[in-house]
Amino acid sequence: MPDESKLPISELQPDQIVQAAITSHQPWGITANLIAYESVGASLDVIRRGSEPGVKALAMNLPPVGTTIDLAIGALRSWHYEPWVWVDLTCP
Structure with a gap:
């Protein structure tokens, strides 16, 4: 059963501040889960940004x-693998 407290992806907008739980460190930056939103991929590329x-x-x-x-949120992109939407994060 889906978590009723999660918000739809459609509510995510560029420049919006979100809470992100850090899930891993990568050579290029970090990956994260966005708190309060249904499953999307999210990362902050510290090399590019x-x-x-x-x-x-x-x-x-x-x-x-x-x-x-x-x-x-820096940008929202369609993704070729599940979760199908990827959020490009940046710092506020």
């Missing part, structure tokens, strides 16, 4: 896996 001031600061001190932090 490293010139952005907030991302540069985050990259110098990556939060531990399991930490929940506020991030901003």
Whole structure:
């Protein structure tokens, strides 16, 4: 049974602040689960977005896996694998 407290993906918008639970560290950045939204893939590519001031600061001190932090939606993309939608995160 789906979690009734989850919000639909259609409510996600660029520049929106979301809570993200860090799920892994990668050589290029972090992956995360978005709190309160149905399943989407989400990541912050610190190599590609490293010139952005907030991302540069985050990259110098990556939060531990399991930490929940506020991030901003940079872009929404269709994805060729399940979960079908990928959220490109950035720092607010």
